[in-house]
Amino acid sequence: MPFFGVGLTLLVLTGSSFFVLGAYYQHHDFWHKLQQLIQEDPYAFYIREKLYDALPLLNLNCREQSVGNGSRMSEIMKYGFPGLDDIRVYSDFVLSYDRRNRVAHWVYEHLRAPCVQSNGGGASRHEANYQPDMSVPSNFRADVTDYKNSGFDRGHLAAAGNHKCHQTHCNETFYLTNIAPQVGKGFNRDAWNNLEIYVRELTERYGSVYVCTGPLYKPKRQMAGFTEVENSRRANGKWCVEYEVIGENTVAVPTHFFKVITVESKLPGGQPYMEAYIMPNAPISTNTNIRNFLADIREIEHIAGLQFFNGLRRSFFFDTNYTTTPELYRNFQ
Amino acid sequence: MPFFGVGLTLLVLTGSSFFVLGAYYQHHDFWHKLQQLIQEDPYAFYIREKLYDALPLLNLNCREQSVGNGSRMSEIMKYGFPGLDDIRVYSDFVLSYDRRNRVAHWVYEHLRAPCVQSNGGGASRHEANYQPDMSVPSNFRADVTDYKNSGFDRGHLAAAGNHKCHQTHCNETFYLTNIAPQVGKGFNRDAWNNLEIYVRELTERYGSVYVCTGPLYKPKRQMAGFTEVENSRRANGKWCVEYEVIGENTVAVPTHFFKVITVESKLPGGQPYMEAYIMPNAPISTNTNIRNFLADIREIEHIAGLQFFNGLRRSFFFDTNYTTTPELYRNFQ
16 A cells, blocks of 8 residues: 555656646746747837747746847947837848838837947947848838939938947948938038937947937928018918938938937946037038937927937836037036 | 557657647737737738748748738728828728828728718717827827817818718817818818719729728929919929918918828629829819819828838739720720
8 A cells, every 4th residue: 555655656756747847848948949039020119128028938037038148239229229110220220110101100219338439349430331221011112323413411310430340230220221321511411410429429428329210200380472581470371291202212311400418427336417408400500500400309399209318207218318429428427 | 568569659759739729829819919019019910921921830831821810900091091190090990190291191092882871870060079099199199179260171082072971080070180181162072072072983883992091292493583374474483382371270271182092893803993193282163073082092102101012013003094984884884
């Protein structure tokens, strides 16, 4: 009889341990495939927390693993996706592509001091070429011929000068998905360039800066038969959105561009600092201080149909606002 | 010794069967949670095939189950998503919402004969009220006040008359996410209404019709200082997109509207028939035959930035085109 007892115990023990082993095997196998899917598919990436929640075993363990294995994409998108339309992941920036306008909705970058310095990494923009991104369906793809004789510069959204650590990073900023038609003299080569330089200064000073750049198609008051000056004086004209489209592929010329900048504090546990800019896609006189273009992030959200820092309390970001650059440099650490 | 042999066999058998049991338990639990996620989350829904592929056990079984449990959404979206921006699932139609323009990108419906007949189901549009969809963030939400005194009708994209089987279905077509500013006289109440009636006739005749409806913001040739007539005569004017925006929430007034119609054959295994329409959001004279507005689906795709029947060969749909309605009725079965 005791023999049977031992046998029974042995059976139960074996059964239960193999049950756990089977469950673990199944879990592990699925976990592996899921990780791969999340790496490859932006939609899977976006709902990854929900997918992890669906995993019954070792739930905590999985989350930790995922934090440990964080890709460059998860670093760049730390403050959330402003929108989810046609997400495209490049090696050092992430963008959402607007198939209707053939210009990105937004481009997100995470800048670090070593990669923005003039002597940083050695990547050179002279080795890079503007080129269409062939992964965009041809019907929605901008081409270099669209910009020819258009009178507009091929303006970078993620600036080439922000990605000097690897030649590949720099080259990828020349994909036309990251390019928008910009007024050259007085804007792309001047005021907008100054704003980009300012972002790099912030990066060198504070070490880690997140910047989201995109186009705006801003409504303006307008009435048929009146000039623009007359219209701006009228109280009850219609509001219209109006923008040019260039080339065979009708690439939209944005009326304005925005930047949303998040500067991380150097202090351990310090809160980040946020500011936003809107600049018209037009010549801006040389002496204009860029802080004249400081904008309310909610205005950008309203015009662009985007949502920033989704899920984080706004007060977290709006606590501090500095009216001058020296004031910012003095007070934010 | 034979006793040990029997014992060992018993142990191995128990171990392996409990291993399989454990794996199955784990699989079943995850499967259940995954199904729930796919039902609730449109992104999960979109990548469901990939998620199923990641499931190691009973792969075939899972797919079959999912087909068997097909939701109304999977029926409506049978021919694929034209785009994936801000997908919103209602009880009898699915739409993609354009947060920048406060009008849907597209609305997909699956029409069946019993629900479009004038005496069908008993749902009445007189019990329904126009109302904002509170699930849209306030920053991107259209409101009834936006349409007041705008001079435009609140035009349905998914027509109320297509959803007569349940009062809820009918009511939901009155959410402002399904509404766009339309010219009333000569368009919404006339030519556009005729097109909607034609779609219902197709449904009554063939039983099952898929229709995708949406706005277009179509570029036109324009030069400053010239009238529209003068501009249309010029060979080298600029191309511009121009549209009005109405109300506090700047709801865009589309320049055109499109419908992409897929009629399923009544013959078993018969190929579906597809046609597309573009109509200007303007008064159209009463006697105009709607077949004058037949359009190439690629033009709609180019202007709207959408892609129809993704993954299906186009020739599948473009095999047949009928120039008149009697011809269509005579030849397509």
